[in-house]
Amino acid sequence: MLKQLMRTDLDRLLQKVAADYHLQVPQLLTDGTRQLVPFEMGELSLSGAPLQRKPTAYFFPQTETLLHITADGSIELPAGAARPLALFGLDRTDLAGIAFLDRFFSAAPADDVYQRRRNGALLIGLTGAAGVDHSFLSLSSGNCDIELIADNECWLALAYSERGEKLLSRFPDGDSEQLAVLRKSSDDSKLSQLKLLQQGSRLLQEDKVPDEFWVEIADRCILCSGCNLACPTCSCFCVQDRRRGEIVERSRVWDSCQLDAFMREASGHNPLGTETLRTRRRIHHKLVADVQRWGELGCVGCGRCDRACPTGIGMLAVAEEMVKRYGTAAPVE
Ligand code: SF4
């Protein structure tokens, strides 16, 4: 289904969504960043820099209560949200990051805590002329309910699910030739980052990156864990119990593979006992282990870790450095 929305149509669509969902929309904050905020609070920001906060945090929050254990030993689960979430304004990498976590958390044994938030949620992508100064953002691979593609004061709207089709059903049809032109622009802009990551992945798989490289890169890490906290595909967490009066609250909290305690065992032995091993693992996991496990990179190229890392060793920077130094691997088509 292809529709075309003018600005008033877009407002109508969002109002319709807000009637049934807890809708989050992009807003430009006073510090210059763009964030998702509740629809009622937000003046829409329909183009600009990528969203600062990773959208996967809505389904896998930094701290999440799993259960309560009462004084008599019974277990209570926290109440679910009254309405499902709807996220509007997600770009190609945001949607790819959510798709990656969906697959990770639904693999057996499925993570019911993640599913509680994710099931029933609505995703609306925003691509096309929606980047900084209306620069072109690549189209998504369709892993959303609706994709809005910005072009010349209007949005072409594609529905990828039944719910998306229902929401768009009353809007006027879009022009398929206009869509074809936009798809072509998307191909053209596709994406030096992904090629870089694929080349880095191949170098690692062919064992072309020596240990000295990791010593040098890891020496720059100050253990702030910003890379992991920013990353939409990071899924590691630890579990904590806290007593609150008579009740014990069990929560899960994001973990960071850059930190010393990440794999330290109760005996004190640490299989990732040096920063070099941990830094190598962070990169290797997404560029090699995830490829072997899931058949695709565990990095969607969003650049958040590069923006977060105070010492310039985010994923894209490291991949670029590997390719510069050891890049004899054949380019990936
Ligand atoms: S660019 Fe960095 S933050 Fe983004 S998906 Fe890749 S590793 Fe994660």
Ligand code: SF4
């Ligand atoms: S953001 Fe950079 S400095 Fe901070 S833990 Fe990650 S790699 Fe280390």
